Structures are given as C-alpha cells and as structure tokens.
Amino acid sequence: MTHTVEKIGGTSMSRLDALRDTLFIGDRDDDTLYGRIFVVSAFGGITNLLLEHKKTGEAGVYALFANADSDHGWHEALDRVSAAMIQAHDAVLDHDADREQAAQFVQERIEGARNCLIDLQRLCSYGHFRLAEHMLQIRELLSGLGEAHSAMTTTLILQRHGVNARLVDLSGWRDDGDVTLDERINAAMEGIDPMTEMPIVTGYAQCAEGLMREYDRGYSEVTFSRLAALTGAREAIIHKEFHLSSADPNLVGQENVRKLGRTNYDVADQLSNMGMEAIHPKAAKTLRQAEVPLRVTNAFEPGDPGTLIDDQPADAAAVEIVTGLDIIALELFEQDMVGVKGYDAAILDVLTRHDVRIVSKVSNANTITHYLDTSLKAMRRVEKDLAARYPQALITSRKLALASVIGRDLSGLSVLTRGLQAIAENSMEAIGASQGPRNVDTQFIVERDDLKPVIKALHDVFIGDGKQSLRRAA
Numbered sequence: 001m002t003h004t005v006e007k008i009g010g011t012s013m014s015r016l017d018a019l020r021d022t023l024f025i026g027d028r029d030d031d032t033l034y035g036r037i038f039v040v041s042a043f044g045g046i047t048n049l050l051l052e053h054k055k056t057g058e059a060g061v062y063a064l065f066a067n068a069d070s071d072h073g074w075h076e077a078l079d080r081v082s083a084a085m086i087q088a089h090d091a092v093l094d095h096d097a098d099r100e101q102a103a104q105f106v107q108e109r110i111e112g113a114r115n116c117l118i119d120l121q122r123l124c125s126y127g128h129f130r131l132a133e134h135m136l137q138i139r140e141l142l143s144g145l146g147e148a149h150s151a152m153t154t155t156l157i158l159q160r161h162g163v164n165a166r167l168v169d170l171s172g173w174r175d176d177g178d179v180t181l182d183e184r185i186n187a188a189m190e191g192i193d194p195m196t197e198m199p200i201v202t203g204y205a206q207c208a209e210g211l212m213r214e215y216d217r218g219y220s221e222v223t224f225s226r227l228a229a230l231t232g233a234r235e236a237i238i239h240k241e242f243h244l245s246s247a248d249p250n251l252v253g254q255e256n257v258r259k260l261g262r263t264n265y266d267v268a269d270q271l272s273n274m275g276m277e278a279i280h281p282k283a284a285k286t287l288r289q290a291e292v293p294l295r296v297t298n299a300f301e302p303g304d305p306g307t308l309i310d311d312q313p314a315d316a317a318a319v320e321i322v323t324g325l326d327i328i329a330l331e332l333f334e335q336d337m338v339g340v341k342g343y344d345a346a347i348l349d350v351l352t353r354h355d356v357r358i359v360s361k362v363s364n365a366n367t368i369t370h371y372l373d374t375s376l377k378a379m380r381r382v383e384k385d386l387a388a389r390y391p392q393a394l395i396t397s398r399k400l401a402l403a404s405v406i407g408r409d410l411s412g413l414s415v416l417t418r419g420l421q422a423i424a425e426n427s428m429e430a431i432g433a434s435q436g437p438r439n440v441d442t443q444f445i446v447e448r449d450d451l452k453p454v455i456k457a458l459h460d461v462f463i464g465d466g467k468q469s470l471r472r473a474a
C-alpha cells in the first residue's frame with residue numbers, strides 16, 4: 001500500500017483550522033495519519049492579489065508592475081498582499097509563536113520580492129536591458145510567494161498539533177537551480193518518507209520550462225499531478241470546498257445539489273472549458289497517462305469517498321452537471337463570405353494573437369460567431385484587427401452568458417428540447433442553443449442577467465428532485 005497525493009485548493013485553504021480537525025488530523029492514529037503527501041494552493045484570493053483577479057481581471061502586483069512607468073502602484077499592491085497574507089494566517093494559526101514566525105516569513109519574502117523588482121526596474125532604466133524580457137520570471141517569482149506562505153503556515157499548524165509535518169518548498173526561492181519540473185520534484189522528495197512524515201508541498205514549483213508559462217493559472221494541479229505520477233501514488237485526490245456537485249451549491253443551494261459519484265475525463269474537460277476547472281486539463285492528462293486514479297472529495301467530509309474520475313463511459317445516459325459562465329459573442333457578418341474559404345482561419349489567427357480563449361462557436365452562410373471568455377478591452381483590440389483585415393464586414397461583440405448541461409452520455413434525454421422549454425417556462429429566452437452529435441454537452445446562450453436563473457431552471461428540470469429525470473426518457 002503506497003501513499004496518496006492530495007491537493008487542497010485556495011478556497012478550502014482559507015479554512016485551514018477546520019481542515020486540521022477533518023482532513024489532516026481528525027481522529028486518525030499514526031497508521032492513518034501518514035502515507036499522504038499534501039500539495040497546497042495559496043490562501044483564497046492571494047494569487048489574485050499577486051497577479052491579477054482570475055475572474056474580473058483586476059490588476060494585482062504583477063499587472064501593475066507590468067504597466068508601471070514611473071508610477072509605483074505595485075508597491076501598494078504588494079503591501080496589500082502582505083496584509084492579506086497576515087490576515088489569512090492569523091485567522092487559522094492558534095499560537096502566538098506560530099503567528100510571529102509566519103509574519104516573519106511574509107516580511108522576508110515580500111521584501112525580498114520587492115527588492116528584486118526595484119533592482120530590476122533600476123537595471124532596465126539602462127537601454128540594454130528590457131523589462132519585457134523578464135516579465136515571465138517576475139510572474140513566476142510573485143506567484144510562488146502565495147504557495148510558499150500557505151505551505152509554511154500549514155506546516156506550522158500541523159507541527160503545533162503533534163504531526164511530523166515537513167515543508168517542501170518547490171518555489172525555488174533564492175536558489176540558482178536551472179532544473180526541470182521533474183528534477184525539482186525528485187530532488188525535493190529525496191530522503192522524505194511519506195509513511196513516517198507528512199510532506200506539505202508548495203503548489204507552485206519553479207522550473208526551467210516555467211510552470212506559469214506552460215500552464216498559467218491553476219498551476220498547482222500541474223505540480224500535484226506530476227508529483228503523483230513521479231512518486232507512483234496509489235491515488236491522486238483533489239479536495240474541494242464542496243463535493244463535486246450537479247451545480248454550484250452557492251448558486252442553487254446546498255440542499256438542492258446532488259453529489260457526483262463518478263464521472264470521466266471527458267466531463268472534466270467540458271467543466272474546465274466552462275471555467276470550472278474540476279481539474280486542470282494538463283493535470284488530467286498526466287494522471288491518465290500514469291494510470292493514477294483521480295478522486296475529487298469534499299475537504300471537510302474526509303469519510304466520504306467523493307467523486308471518482310476515470311476514462312470509463314457511463315452505465316446509463318444522465319445529466320451530471322449544470323454550469324455556466326459569462327462570455328462575449330463576437331460576430332463577423334459579411335455577405336461576401338458565402339462560398340469563400342479562409343474567414344475562420346483569419347479570425348482564429350487574430351484570437352490566438354490576442355490570447356483570447358474560445359468557449360464555443362457557431363456559423364452559417366455569411367456569419368461566424370465566436371463565444372469568448374475574455375474582457376471587453378481585449379475584444380476592442382480583436383475587433384480593430386479584424387476590421388483592418390475585413391473592412392467590409394460588420395463586426396459586433398455583445399456581452400452574453402452561456403449555460404451548459406453536461407454528462408458522460410446525454411443521448412436520448414432530449415436535453416435541447418427540454419432545456420429550451422424550461423427556459424421559456426421561466427419567462428426567459430435562449431438567444432442561441434447548440435448540441436453536438438457526441439452528446440456530452442448542450443449549450444444555451446442567454447442574457448447575462450438570466451444566467452443564474454437559467455442554471456437554476458435547467459438544474460431543476462434535469463436534476464431537481466425527480467430522480468427519474470436523470471434516467472433516459474422512456
């Protein structure tokens with residue numbers, strides 16, 4: 001029986017004191033306490049402050065530094081990170097000595113990072129050095145602060161409560177290593193026996209390939225999956241604030257959602273496309289290839305087996321999840337398009353250049369519409385480029401939302417028909433709707449204000465309390 005590798009997301013990390021009594025220690029004895037390697041994310045909100053807000057795009061230290069000419073907005077942003085870190089660890093640590101040690105750690109890392117950024121700015125005031133060439137390293141340096149802090153705090157709290165916890169800092173702080181992700185992980189884990197000590201590993205890992213460059217936000221799951229694959233874990237477990245459920249419990253109510261017992265990587269991919277990130281798609285791939293089973297559980301209910309994710313098809317057709325996100329519909333209409341090739345490729349090229357994520361798309365004789373996960377600001381740049389390329393075209397973008405009904409197998413369930421009906425019965429309108437022949441998701445385009453009520457209405461009709469609605473319509 002070997003060990004498991006277990007990841008804790010930011011939302012749950014902010015309740016570390018509760019986790020201590022459930023997930024970490026609870027009523028475990030020495031036999032069940034160990035054999036688990038934990039990979040931790042930064043406390044909720046910290047990475048947003050360090051880089052930029054994941055959902056709203058609001059600038060954090062990184063974004064402010066990137067735009068800084070002479071203005072020093074990033075200094076205050078760094079102060080805000082420091083205050084938020086201290087607040088986060090004060091809320092979960094229960095011994096003054098630990099609080100003091102954690103505060104010292106924050107002070108040292110934040111001021112270290114600040115000095116590094118100041119030096120870099122000074123250096124780049126000389127013509128030979130370009131700040132732009134170092135932005136990626138800066139992004140990496142900053143994001144690593146969040147996980148180093150949360151891992152350090154976790155180690156303190158566990159040691160204080162008698163656990164033989166050991167901090168494994170992969171953030172590369174003040175080290176000169178030019179190592180790959182695998183080398184970094186292997187070197188750090190050498191000599192550690194997870195059966196007699198509890199490794200607390202930072203979700204951020206500094207490496208030559210650049211974790212942020214390759215995977216961007218949600219990177220802690222990449223570290224987690226590599227660690228599980230490299231150490232030959234028996235199982236990889238992601239702990240969440242809630243059970244992976246039929247809809248966001250915060251939206252439709254905890255009492256109304258149903259827990260997913262099992263699903264597959266296909267569904268997980270659809271979820272991450274919808275911004276839900278049940279698991280980072282690259283992490284899923286690593287685990288799938290290494291044949292490490294993946295489980296998603298509720299961090300606060302350690303006795304519950306949660307959701308098993310594998311490669312298997314469903315036993316029977318069923319709706320599993322209803323979710324949604326805000327999107328921008330970018331429409332390019334040109335009468336000359338009929339019968340002419342190349343429009344699609346040109347639009348894709350512009351979207352790729354501006355790093356805009358496509359959620360879905362639809363087209364007809366003379367119109368191509370992309371549903372995009374992006375900001376209006378990025379949209380303006382895209383529109384400008386497209387207008388230059390197609391001066392005759394009518395290009396419009398519109399803020400909308402996309403609700404999606406997802407399951408391993410939706411065949412025979414008439415999701416499209418029943419979904420449209422449910423939306424209409426609740427006095428709302430679907431501006432668009434689509435479903436592919438593969439039958440794993442059905443999408444409904446709606447007004448942004450309608451997204452939440454639409455998700456509720458869809459959840460009601462497909463999950464609701466009528467258990468038979470889950471089954472194939474007879």
Ligand SMILES: Nc1ncnc2c1ncn2[C@@H]1O[C@H](COP(=O)(O)OP(=O)(O)O)[C@@H](O)[C@H]1O
Pocket residue numbers: 008009010011012044239240241242243244245246247248249250276321323
């Ligand atoms: N289908 C779903 N099942 C469970 N949680 C969901 C679902 N959809 C959205 N969420 C939301 O995801 C939030 C964050 O979940 P979690 O994975 O624990 O956070 P993190 O991204 O910090 O790891 C929860 O607070 C919950 O509101």
Ligand SMILES: N[C@@H](CC(=O)OP(=O)(O)O)C(=O)O
Pocket residue numbers: 008009010011041042047048054146203216217218219220221
């Ligand atoms: N905190 C980092 C890394 C991460 O993966 O976090 P979470 O597990 O909370 O999504 C981020 O937001 O990108």
